[in-house]
Each structure stands twice: as structure tokens, then as C-alpha cells.
Amino acid sequence: MADGTILEMNRTYGDILHISNQSGVFRKNVFDILISDNAAQNFATVLQQADLKYFETQVCCTDDVVIWVLIRWQVVKDKDGGFKYYDCSMIDVTDRKNSEVALKSAHDNLEHIVDVRTQELVAANQELLATLDSLKKTQTQLVQTEKMASLGSLVAGIAHEINTPLGVSVTAASYLQQRTDEFIRFYADDKLDAQYLEDYVQDASEAVSIITPNLMRAAQLVKSFKQVSVDQSSAERRIFNIKQYLGEIVVSLRPNLKKTNIVLTVNCPDDLNWDGFPGAFAQIVTNLIMNSLAHAYEPDSVGTITIGIERYNENNLIFSYTDDGKGMDQDVLAKIFDPFFTTRRGVGSGLGLYILYNIVTQQFGGSVDCVSELGKGSKFTMCWALNAPLSVKEK
Template identity: 45%
Template sequence: MNIKNRILLCVIILQIAGFTALLLHYNSRASNSVLEFNRQQIMTAVTASVHHLDATAAQMERTALGLARSGEHHHQQHHRSNPAEVRTALQKLLVRTFQSFNQALGGGIWFEPYTIDPDARYFGPYAYHNGQDVMATWDLSDERYDYPSQPWYRLAIPADWPRDQQRNADLFWSPPYFDSAGTEALIMTVDALMYDNQQKLIGIATVDWAMEELRQQIRELHLTPGTRPFLLHQSSAQYLVGPQHDSALHTVVSNQQLLALKANDATELQEQNGEYLFAARSQTGLVMGVRIPHADLALAVQERLADGMTINIGIAVLFVSIMALVLEVLFRPFEQILQRLQSTVAYNREASQPSFRPLQYDAENEFTPIVNAFNTLVGQVDQFTRRLSDSNSKLQAEQQRAEELNATLESKVEERTRELEQKNAEANESLRKLKLTQQQLVNLEKHAALGEVVAGLAHEINTPLGISVTAVSALEDQLQEVAQLFRSNQLHKAEFDDFIQFAEEGVQITADNLRRAADLIARFKQVAVDQSSEQRREFELGDYLQSIVVSLRPNYKYRPIDVRVECPQRIFISGYPGAVAQIFTNLMMNSLTHAFDDSSSERGQIHIEAQQRDQLVEITFSDNGKGMDEHTLSHLFDPFFTTKRNQGGSGIGAYIIQDLVSHQLHGSLEVSSAPGQGTRFVIRFPLTRPAGDQ
């Protein structure tokens, strides 16, 4: 084996060793990144499913509260009517309520014994869906069913509970159970308490939720080919939908694991039997989750790595080919010199002496001095006879050498140009994929934040709407009663004055609460539209910041946290309000999640202050939370860095804030924090952005 082949073999061995080490390192890091990305997507899907489940449950609760308020009203007014009229009014109310509520199996208004009718122990109408119609029944108001002793009734009003004392809650959800009153369906019941004017318990209103449709939706959830969804209730830790027995209730999850779940947030539980286990708990105690086989996620990782392996092998083959070509170019002059020396030296037998001819070598390298010395010797031997010939030959050789060098140079330039174009194309493609992935992560974070705001808004407007429904229902009943008296010529002035006063109060209550709900919806609508559309418009900063805080109020209204917005002057901005909404939504959610500990006895403070400084606006966001250490602060804006990885944190919230401030608003961001000293963000950006500037 000659030296050229030995060098080529060594290069190939070293290249294979280095390539293998780099490939193993790349595969390890890429596998972890792809696996973590897929797991985050699965957790996001589980969280969204639980939010949808809670939205349906919230509608059940609002209906139950509305029925309870109506039942209280009829109890308050029943001394003016006989029990038969109350019976008719309640029956119509239940039918009217459930005609527009297809998601509920049915519901009823159940009074304590002898509350409405001193002669009737049981007084509880019930309405239920029967195909396309809603039917009302009083068949459950007898001693055979004895509804005050039913588990769902005792859940809200225990048998030994003093009726003159209030319960610690207004709503109670029962665990799933099979309805023994006729449907035999698996249902959950929400109970809403009813009180009289002296705050004495007088009964409950219920709404029944049929679980079969929900169970079917869970069974059809397929995030990967091997996905096995499940649904269970926290109090019993039993499956409603399970991977082994869909129709039976089978205990497989420990109470310790259930206690570790947080409401409305997906959590990855301990792996079992070669599967990933993701679950989230709803507000009603239902726990929804999926089991994902390791093989499903491993297959996704392998498919992603296979593309990279093909490219890497192509690069390795190209590198070996280039090295072989380089060695061929390097050793070609040596072989040429050897061949030419052999052809220019001959032995003259007649003269008994060797004869020499000039060596023709046109390249410029380390062999050139040897060739020149040899040619000089030949020239001295035959200087008189070959001087003119040698001069002419050298001139032609120099011209030929120049032409060959020019041709070689053009070929090398073209080759290097093609290589640079190929590398540039690969770099541009990688950059495009990176930007696409980044945009997808930002959109997921935006949608997750918007989903939390939507869920909070639904809960926030529940109170004014419930009060409005109650007031309108009461006014409707009072109007019917006055109309009957008027038609029968029995309406007296005093009764009409009472009706007018009652109507004025009802209309005022309804108007005030509807205006309050409309204001909440208007503020939320503007913020939500801005976050999703990213359109440019002019807006007033102080009012817009207040709208953002109002839309996020459900996330902190029951926590010891005060949020204060100060904008001493009206500041008008021509720009992108969606970016401002996303920035301060992420800042608020980061503070509520990371800055404040629910076990702390001190009251939390979040302060937002905006000021105009020449053509810039400066907004300071600060809290008095537990702050950050130097390590956390130094990595705050790194993508996927989070201190709550196992508690649902994505690690891109702060990164999105920095990206929006720098690129969308063309501004600057400063942050300062210390353990126990809170955190302070200072954001500055121009008041006006050029119309074509993106």
C-alpha cells in the first residue's frame, strides 16, 4: 500500500470516528428535544379537554343556581297563592329551562317537607328530556322515592344539619352514580341550596348531567396510534372510561396520585408498564387522562432522526470523496516527476556515456528546484548547441503553464461556489424550520393564555347574569298575577302600587347587572380580538391596561393579591394592541404563578404604572413576590427555561415577552429582581409605529 492510500485510510478512520461521536451526541440531544416537545403537546391537549369539560359543568351550575333563586322566590310569594298555583308555575319554569339546555338530562326543585304545602310532605317537580320533548313529572314526590333521603339530596343538606344554619358552600357536586329513578343512566348531579328570608334552608335545586356522551368523547380521543384515554372521579378513584374495562368501574390510580393533580392543569404522573401517564382534574372532581405507549413517542423521534441521518451520511461520503481528490492532486506532481525523470535519462552504448534531455515540468511546487537544477546541468553540457532551443522551449512552457493555472483556478472557483451555495441553501432551510417551530410555540402559548382568560370570564359574568335571570323571572310571575287580578276586576290600587314598586326594583336590578356583564364582555372582547388578530390600530393605553387586568381578574379575585394600574395622563398609541395584551397577560400570569406563595400570610401587590416620556411610553410592572436568584434571572429569557417544569410550565412565556417588545414594538426591556425583594420589569417603546413597519 503506497503512502497516498495509507493517508486516505487514516483520514477515513478518523472521519468515521468523529462522525460517530458527533452523531451519537446529536441523536441524544435531538431525541430529548423531540420527546419533550411531543409530551408538551399531549399535556396541552389534555388541559384543553378538561377546560371544555369544566365549561359544560359551569353551565350546569348556572342553571342550578337560577332554579334555586326561582324556588326561593316562589317560596317567598306562596302565601299569596295556593299550592296548586305554585305547582303549575314551577312545572312551567322547569320545562322552559330545559327546553333550551340539551346537554342536561334534566333537573328539579325539591323543597323540605311541608315547606310549600302544610298538607304535603313531598313537593318536588322534576323535568327531563324525552327524545325531542321535555316532560315534567311529580311521580318522584312520594314516599316510595322519598327524595330527602336520597344520597344526592343528603350531599347538599345532611339529615343532621340544623336547618337554621347556612352551609359552607352554595353548590355541591355528587360523584357519578347510576340513576335508580327510571333512566338507569350514569349521571352526576349538581345541587344548589335554597334559603328563605331568614336564611333558613328550605330545599335544593338540581341539574342532572348524563355522562354517556362525555364517556364516548373520551373513548374517541386518539392523540397517538396507541393512545388509551381514561376518565375517573377523584372521590372514588374509579374508572368511568378505562383502558381495560370500559363498562365497569375499576380502581387503578392511587389516592396519592390524585391528590398531586391540580385543577385545570395537565400533569405527567409516574410512568407505568412502559406507558406515559398524563392526567388533569376538573373543578367537579372528574379526572381525565391518557396513557401513551413509549413506542408511540419513540417512533416519532426515530422518524425525525432518520431524516438527519440521511443528510449526515451524505455529508460523510462527500467528505471522503473530497479527501480522495485532494490526495490525488497532492501526489500527482510526484508521480509526474518520477515518470519524466525516467524518460529523459538514457544510456548511449556507442559513446559509453549517458545522454540527457531537459526535463519538461510546468507546475510550481516543492519539486521545481530539483527540476531546475537538472535542467541547468543539461544546459551546461549542451549549452552551445541547445541554447536557442532551450530558450524557445522555456517560453512555450511558461505560456502553457499560465494557461493551465488559469483553467485550474476557474475550475476551483466554480467548485467552491457550488459548495457555498449548497451550504447556504441548507442553512436557510434550517433557519426557516426554526422560525416555523418558534411561531408554532408562540401561537400555542397565546392560545393557552387566551383559553385561561375565556374560562375566567365565563365564571366572572355568572353572578350578574344569574341575578338578572332571577329578577326577570320574579317580575314575570308578578306580572301574571297582576294581569289575572286586572282581568277579573279585582285589582286594587294598593296592589297595583306594590306591583309598580316591585317592577321598578326588578328592572333596575336587571339593568345594572346586564350593564355590568356587558362591560366585562366588551373589555374581554377587545383584548381577545387584539390577541388573535394582531391588527394595527390606535388605542388609549390606560383604559386598555385596565381592560387586560379586568379580563384576568378571575385568576386572582379569590387570592390575597391586589392589582393596581396607574396612568396619570391619557396616552394614545398607534400600534399593535395585541402585542401589549400578550405581554401583560404573560407578566400577570407569571407573577400569579411564580411570585406568590398561597401559604404566605402577607398580601400580594402587583403595580402597573405607565408614563409618557417625549415620544416614548414607559411602563413599569412590579410585584412584591418572592423574587428570583441570580441563576434564574440570568436564564429568564432562555427558551424552555422554567422553574416549574413538572407543574405545567412551558418555559417560553418570558421569551415571548422579550420577542414582542424587541420585534413587534421595537422597544427595550429591563428586569431586576432579588430573593424576597419582588421583581420589576421596565418596558419602553415608541408611541407611533410606521404603517409599513413589521
């Protein structure tokens, strides 16, 4: 009826509402089974609509079990077109609604888990970024420390090397000063004769012949050291003659080589110039030579180190470095460019070849390869462009 009174129901309807005696609910009101005032109000509203409608709500069965149902209702009219009654059907959708609730709960729980995990990942990512930044700063500091240590070793070696020509020059100059003072006294006392004058001139000439080449040698050492040391502490680029610069590097490393029985040979065209970074280039040569002296040879070993550089084609250079030392097994060879890897703890930092690798591949934009066998020495082959890539500062 229009007021919600139940006139008739079939068995399915009774089964849904758990009604064992259907006659017991005749003439009862549908609003009695709705479990909330809001549901009853909504249902009363839709009853006023004439079109076919669907309505989902919770109802209370006769045994007080609450279920979800989908109600379809439609107005049935009499022969004159007036209202007669509502034709309603009901479907139990409790299982579907429970599944929807469970799915929504699982979805909400999953969203919560995802939110928590996302926050954890963001925090972890921020921590990793901070750690990476710290590691990069530490790496930069370690590389700079290694460069300064290499430069310090160079300073010590050059200082020792300069002492020899300077010592000889000081001795000769002291002797010349002594003879000159004596000459002045003889001249003042009018005691000079031809023989004394001849002896003085000869002694002075010998002293000058000793002082001049030794001071020139010291000056050359200072010049080479100054150029190499300034370049190694600078990232500036310039065009330079490779063979001439290799000579300056070798001079600066002579103190280290003099302590060994190692012969160093350089093969390079006289006219080969490079538009690049002399400091980084000197670092490569220095690191390779010092690495060989520290690891490839025993203190009393006799050996040969060969440096070769030439044009590979119109646009590239090939730099080869070979020593005939002890060589390396394949396990060691696979790790030589790793930071802090060394076969002799306490001898070096383990950063020399790591720095070399980064200079060649990153700063020069080139490639580096090493082949070695135990007892057969090692060979490094590097290739980079005749015109080095622009640095970050230049870009």
C-alpha cells in the same frame, strides 16, 4: 555536430549522466540518451534555431537511471561565419522537477480535498438553513399556540365571571315574570286593588334595579373581553388611550385576580395615548400578570402588583411592572427571557416572557430589563417609542 553526435564532454557532463569512462561515449549521438520520440523530435527542432535556447527534457543515464536535465545550446561558427558545432551545457534539475511534481500532486490533492469539503459544507449549510426555517416555523406556531392558550384561559375566566351577573339577572327576571303573570290574571279577573298594585310596582322596581346593573356589568365584561380578545388575535395598529385600555385588560383578568389576595394598582395619566399595537400591548400586560400569579406568590399569599406607564420624554414611553412576590435568584433571572424556560413544569409553556421580550424589542423596537432578588420581588422596566415602528405589512 549538426546530427547530434557528441564530440567532447567535460567531467561534470559525465557525472550528470553517470558515465564512468567518458571515452566510451565519444562519437555517440545525443539522441541516444533521450527517452522519448517526442523529446527527440522537439530537440531536433530546436537544434535548427541559431539563437541561444534552453530545453528541459528527461534523459537516460548509462546505468538506466532517468533524470531531468536543463540543456542550453548555442551555435559556434567558424572564422568564415559558417556552422562549426553546437556548444551545449547540461544541468541536472531532477530534484526541482520532482519537487514540482510533488507540489502539483499536493496541490491537486488539496484542490480535491477542498472541493469535497466545499460540497460537504454546502450540503451542511443547506441542511442548517432547512433546519433554521423549520425552527422558525415551529417558533411561530408555538408563539401562536401560547397566544391562543392565553386567550383560551381568558375566555374561560370571562365566561365564569359573566355567569354571576347573568345568573342574578335571570333570577330577578324570572321573579318579575312570575309577578307579571299574576298581575295579568288579577287584572283579567278584576281583582286588582290599590295595595296589590303598590306591591307589584315595588317588586317590579326592585327587580329592574337588580337586573339593570348586573346586565350592564355583564355587557361591560363582554365589551372588554371582545376588545382585548380581538386585539390579541390581531396585529393591527391603532391609536388608543392607554389608561382606558389597561382598565379593559384588568377587567378581562379579574376572574384570575379574584381567586387570589393580590391587589393590582395602575398608575397612568388619563390623556396618554399610543399609536401602536393594542393586541401586543395586551399580551405584555397579560403575560406579566399571569406570570406573577403563577410564580411570584403562593396561593394564599397577600401581595401588590403595580403597573406604571408615563412619558419618558417627548418621544418615548416608560412602562414599569412591579410585584412584591418571591423574587428570583441571579441564575433564574439570567434565563427568564429564554424560550421554554420555566421554574414550574406543567404550570406554563415557558414562552410567556420570551414572547414579551420579542414583542418589546422587535415589534415595538424598544428595550426591556428586569431586576429581582429573592424575597424582594421583581421589577420589569420597558421603554419604547410613542409612535411604534412600521410593521412589515405597513412597509
